Amino acid sequence: MTALKPILHHIDNIPSHTGKFKPEKSSVYYIHHRLRFHISSAKCALWWIIFLSLILMLFFLSPTSTTTPRRRHRTTISTGISNWKREIKLSATPCSVRNHVVLVTGAVGFIGAHASVALKRRGDGVVGLDNFNPYYDVTLKSARKSNLLDPEGVFVVKGDINDGELLRELFDLIHFTHVLHLAAQAGVRYAMINPNSYIKSNIDGFVNLLEVVKSAVDQPAIVWASSSSVYGLNSKVPFSETDQTDQPASLYAATKKAGEAIAHAYNHIHGLSITGLRFFTVYGPWGRPDMAYFFFTKNMMNQKHIKIFEGANHGTVARDFTYIDDVVKGCLSAIDSAKKSTGNGKKKKGEAQFRIINLGNTSPVSVHKLVRTLEKLLKVKAKKKVVLMPRNGDVPLTHADISLARMELGYEPSVDLGTGLKKFVKWYLDYYGDEKSSWR
Numbered sequence: 001m002t003a004l005k006p007i008l009h010h011i012d013n014i015p016s017h018t019g020k021f022k023p024e025k026s027s028v029y030y031i032h033h034r035l036r037f038h039i040s041s042a043k044c045a046l047w048w049i050i051f052l053s054l055i056l057m058l059f060f061l062s063p064t065s066t067t068t069p070r071r072r073h074r075t076t077i078s079t080g081i082s083n084w085k086r087e088i089k090l091s092a093t094p095c096s097v098r099n100h101v102v103l104v105t106g107a108v109g110f111i112g113a114h115a116s117v118a119l120k121r122r123g124d125g126v127v128g129l130d131n132f133n134p135y136y137d138v139t140l141k142s143a144r145k146s147n148l149l150d151p152e153g154v155f156v157v158k159g160d161i162n163d164g165e166l167l168r169e170l171f172d173l174i175h176f177t178h179v180l181h182l183a184a185q186a187g188v189r190y191a192m193i194n195p196n197s198y199i200k201s202n203i204d205g206f207v208n209l210l211e212v213v214k215s216a217v218d219q220p221a222i223v224w225a226s227s228s229s230v231y232g233l234n235s236k237v238p239f240s241e242t243d244q245t246d247q248p249a250s251l252y253a254a255t256k257k258a259g260e261a262i263a264h265a266y267n268h269i270h271g272l273s274i275t276g277l278r279f280f281t282v283y284g285p286w287g288r289p290d291m292a293y294f295f296f297t298k299n300m301m302n303q304k305h306i307k308i309f310e311g312a313n314h315g316t317v318a319r320d321f322t323y324i325d326d327v328v329k330g331c332l333s334a335i336d337s338a339k340k341s342t343g344n345g346k347k348k349k350g351e352a353q354f355r356i357i358n359l360g361n362t363s364p365v366s367v368h369k370l371v372r373t374l375e376k377l378l379k380v381k382a383k384k385k386v387v388l389m390p391r392n393g394d395v396p397l398t399h400a401d402i403s404l405a406r407m408e409l410g411y412e413p414s415v416d417l418g419t420g421l422k423k424f425v426k427w428y429l430d431y432y433g434d435e436k437s438s439w440r
């Protein structure tokens, strides 16, 4: 298998135009070099060619609509049909007077999938980008794609925000008016297990994306996912965007806070129009299995224990749980109200818009009440263990002041936790049935 690697790497570099294939010198040398050491006779080489042809045939015949442009290049070479460019352009073509063309990163993620569908349905051009990483069950991500995105005609490029070459290819091909940047390493407690994944996605990946966006001839406006977790140990409620956010309680929160600072620098230097949305514990159908409402449901269905966190002296732990449809409306309004970036080909031509806005429900609910609601909906008695909230990233309370969101975005959350959980539970039982769900 290792001998195949350089050859596949070489194939990755094949340009998309048929008939113009000129292999890079270095790649050819590399292949020859490998062949000299590993293949001693012409007969053996013939078998290698047959073997490789079979592998390539299998690859080309496998059905997939999620792809990287470079993978499609291989298809182009073998069949002479350049489909991926046509598909991506179709997906990116707007059919409304808004004329928006939106790149959604994290498109098979929870918020990304719902937002992509909403954008596409209202007539925006949409291209999704996602690396399908295995932080949680990848089959759920694939199911979001096949159940939500594919039927709407949203093309998803399988790729990473850290892949600058891929991003530049995309930006060369499509003139994006907006980027809805939702790709991130989420979850507050997982940072204790894999801290570097937060740096890689939330810092490195974000900077990589901003670098490409800044260099676009006509820079798109950016709307991206910050988090309520930036309020950290803030004890003044409700949390307002003007409050101090310099006491993060988790590495996740610290990377989101750093993201806000990085965004400001790109806005200031390069004229990028940037809106950071501080999401408050977003939940709903097709949600994230690493979140409490989701794995509580799973454990309750499987008669397993759940841990309910409490503060010191039995203090309540509560969250401003926000339903997915409300958050999606907020995202779309943020896109619609985003002003144009002022830079062009790296040169800033004036001050650009910079916003940080809370998107919460402004109605915190305790974890105890969350569990009682699930018990009613699932008709199951939870096996509860009440434990002291561990010091691994959690904060006792979140509560959004949404007056800025109301003013800037006309945002008005309309789904309470009971109604939203009912929809989640219905989806959960439809999706998993009696089968046990897993999140990793």
Ligand SMILES: O=C(O)[C@H]1O[C@H](OP(=O)(O)OP(=O)(O)OC[C@H]2O[C@@H](n3ccc(=O)[nH]c3=O)[C@H](O)[C@@H]2O)[C@H](O)[C@@H](O)[C@@H]1O
Pocket: 186, 187, 188, 226, 227, 228, 229, 230, 279, 280, 281, 282, 290, 291, 292, 293, 306, 307, 308, 309, 310, 317, 318, 319, 367, 389, 394, 395, 396
């Ligand atoms: O809004 C946010 O900023 C963040 O919301 C969630 O983080 P969190 O609010 O901690 O959501 P969950 O992990 O689902 O926890 C919800 C509540 O359940 C509690 N919990 C969690 C886990 C557990 O075993 N027991 C328990 O009582 C937590 O303390 C918290 O109060 C997301 O996981 C983050 O990605 C997101 O950025």
